[in-house]
Amino acid sequence: xPFVPPYNEQELLIRLSEGDSEAYRVLFQQYWDAVYAIxxxxxxSPELAKDLAQESFIKxxxxxxxxxxxxxxxxWLFTLxxxxxxxxxxxxxxSAGNEEYLLDYFSDDAGTPQEKTEYKELENxxxxxxxxxxxxxxxxFRLSRYEGLSHAEIALRMNITRVTSKSxxxxxxxxxxxYLIRYGxxxxxxxxxxxxxxxxxxxx
Numbered sequence: 001x002p003f004v005p006p007y008n009e010q011e012l013l014i015r016l017s018e019g020d021s022e023a024y025r026v027l028f029q030q031y032w033d034a035v036y037a038i039x040x041x042x043x044x045s046p047e048l049a050k051d052l053a054q055e056s057f058i059k060x061x062x063x064x065x066x067x068x069x070x071x072x073x074x075x076w077l078f079t080l081x082x083x084x085x086x087x088x089x090x091x092x093x094x095s096a097g098n099e100e101y102l103l104d105y106f107s108d109d110a111g112t113p114q115e116k117t118e119y120k121e122l123e124n125x126x127x128x129x130x131x132x133x134x135x136x137x138x139x140x141f142r143l144s145r146y147e148g149l150s151h152a153e154i155a156l157r158m159n160i161t162r163v164t165s166k167s168x169x170x171x172x173x174x175x176x177x178x179y180l181i182r183y184g185x186x187x188x189x190x191x192x193x194x195x196x197x198x199x200x201x202x203x204x
């Protein structure tokens with residue numbers, strides 16, 4: 001069933017856009033748990049999730065004048081929160097301590113219709129990006145992404161060295177990243193990286 005707020009949300013947004021702190025308090029109380037849950041799911045850290053949730057609501061207040069024209073505040077707020085989390089993860093995605101994120105980000109099969117739609121868009125755009133890769137880089141990427149092979153297994157399959165396999169993978173990721181940026185899919189770069197096995201970033 002669609003989410004129905006227990007109040008006139010549009011009226012609250014208009015009041016908030018005019019600086020009404022009570023309207024802000026009501027929205028804060030209504031959405032805090034959901035916003036916190038988004039950060040906790042993606043960051044796996046209660047403390048960090050709390051910080052990001054607070055930052056999300058600070059942005060709500062700072063951008064309050066724009067809210068009178070927002071018709072789906074729940075989606076607007078959740079998108080804002082996801083972007084904050086993604087920005088945070090992007091800054092640390094290649095650190096060794098971030099391996100858990102790489103392994104767990106897409107481990108939950110459940111997802112909202114919006115999340116499933118976004119992932120489908122990623123798959124379609126990614127497929128076009130992969131098809132534009134040179135043959136050997138394309139083969140390395142497909143063997144890793146679609147067959148789940150390690151660098152050692154790819155090296156044996158293609159009769160190349162493990163170092164060469166990893167080099168092709170790095171170059172393929174860079175080329176795909178440039179393609180996504182060029183065709184408006186920059187927001188999918190982080191999910192792409194996180195959907196790959198951690199072995200592609202943390203092993204020699």
